[in-house]
Amino acid sequence: MSETTSSPEGEAGPGRGTEGPSGPSAPVDAPPPSIARSFSTRRGEGRAVLIPFLTAGYPRPDRAGEALDALVRAGADVVELGIPFSDPLADGPTIQRASFRALEEGMTVGGVLDLLRAFRARHDTPVVLFTYLNPVLRYGFERFLDHAREAGAQGLLVTDLPAGADVEKEDAVREAGLDLIRLVAPTTPPERVPEVVEGATGFVYYVSRTGVTGARTEVRRTLGGEVEALRAHVELPIAVGFGISTPAQAALVAGVAEGVVVGSALIDALDEGGLEEAEAFLAGLRKGIDEA
Numbered sequence: 281m282s283e284t285t286s287s288p289e290g291e292a293g294p295g296r297g298t299e300g301p302s303g304p305s306a307p308v309d310a311p312p313p314s315i316a317r318s319f320s321t322r323r324g325e326g327r328a329v330l331i332p333f334l335t336a337g338y339p340r341p342d343r344a345g346e347a348l349d350a351l352v353r354a355g356a357d358v359v360e361l362g363i364p365f366s367d368p369l370a371d372g373p374t375i376q377r378a379s380f381r382a383l384e385e386g387m388t389v390g391g392v393l394d395l396l397r398a399f400r401a402r403h404d405t406p407v408v409l410f411t412y413l414n415p416v417l418r419y420g421f422e423r424f425l426d427h428a429r430e431a432g433a434q435g436l437l438v439t440d441l442p443a444g445a446d447v448e449k450e451d452a453v454r455e456a457g458l459d460l461i462r463l464v465a466p467t468t469p470p471e472r473v474p475e476v477v478e479g480a481t482g483f484v485y486y487v488s489r490t491g492v493t494g495a496r497t498e499v500r501r502t503l504g505g506e507v508e509a510l511r512a513h514v515e516l517p518i519a520v521g522f523g524i525s526t527p528a529q530a531a532l533v534a535g536v537a538e539g540v541v542v543g544s545a546l547i548d549a550l551d552e553g554g555l556e557e558a559e560a561f562l563a564g565l566r567k568g569i570d571e572a
Contacts, residue, residue: 313406315434315459315482318357319517319538328534328569329483331519332562333360333410333543335378336395337387339550344387347550348399350559355566356405360437360541363392363411370412370439374544389419393431400432408435408461408482421449425456435459435482443476450479461485464514466506473513483517483539486510488524504536527568534572540565 322329332351337344351359364382368375396407409428416424416438428436436458441449443462453460459482466487468476477484488503507518519539524530525548533540542565549561 313404313432313434315358315406315408318406319483322357323517323538328537328572329357329517329519329539330355330530330562330566330569331358331360331408331521331539331541332356332546333362333375333521333541334546335362335364335375335382336392337364337382337385338378338547339381339554341382341385341387341391341395343555344395345398346555347558348395349402350555351562352403352405354559354562356562358406358408358434358539360408360410360543361392361396362543363389363409363415365412365415367414368412372544374547378547389415389424390427393427396428396433397431406434407432408437408459409433410437411439413438413440422452425452425458429456429458433458435461437461437463437485439463443478443480454479454481459483463487464510470509470513473510477514477516480516483519484510484514485541486518486520486537488520488522488533503533507536524565527564529568530565531568531572534569540569 319329332354334347334351339347348359348361362375362379364379364387366380366383368379371379392409396409399407425436436453443450450460460480461482461484462477462480463485464473464476464487486507503520507520510518517538519541520533520537521541521543523544524533524540524542525545530540530542542562546558546562550558553560
């Protein structure tokens with residue numbers, strides 16, 4: 281993969297703005313949002329954390345702020361905000377389509393940061409930036425970290441930066457004050473898990489199945505045992521994603537893990553019925569999780 285992407289950056293600043301409608305703002309003197317605090321709060325309530333994924337700039341850049349507001353209203357505890365990329369190899373057709381559409385509409389890395397900055401003025405919900413490495417390299421890695429933190433990000437998940445592949449970049453993420461979120465797959469050998477999660481903060485994202493992202497009709501029956509086996513090597517909260525599409529599935533995952541991640545099914549709902557349908561879908565997952 282070359283260090284190129286179809287989302288160009290201008291020289292003048294982080295990128296174009298994508299201001300959404302005004303909404304409730306966090307108090308000026310409120311402490312900064314924290315991923316750890318979100319998990320701790322929900323743990324104290326006996327509930328799991330809901331983490332929706334949305335491609336930045338989708339369905340349109342001028343409505344991206346409204347989409348994020350809808351996630352908060354529906355009960356999101358942490359938001360994964362995806363940076364559109366021209367070669368999203370780990371993603372299935374739904375998120376690929378959303379990524380390509382956002383790029384066609386002119387979304388850039390800088391535009392994502394502007395969107396986040398505007399969101400942070402309205403909400404204190406923690407945000408994890410979800411990205412591939414190439415867009416960040418093109419933007420400038422150190423520059424990106426500085427701008428991401430300034431814009432209000434709490435975490436960073438780089439799908440194609442394996443643990444230990446570039447220790448300097450991993451250290452730079454943590455030094456920037458961002459949680460470094462790690463992915464663990466069912467195919468990860470148990471002896472490899474400590475290496476994968478070393479230096480991780482915030483939470484560990486457990487991929488509930490092999491393959492690319494996408495909604496599924498059922499969750500594997502072995503999931504509970506897999507999460508318990510992972511706990512032998514992980515002290516951080518565990519969030520499970522890839523394939524969750526119904527309240528029943530969300531409830532099942534909430535019964536074995538501290539967090540539930542949903543992406544493709546949320547974007548499908550957005551495609552089928554707009555923001556209202558997407559908000560209702562996510563609220564249904566929230567209800568399923570809380571009743572688990």
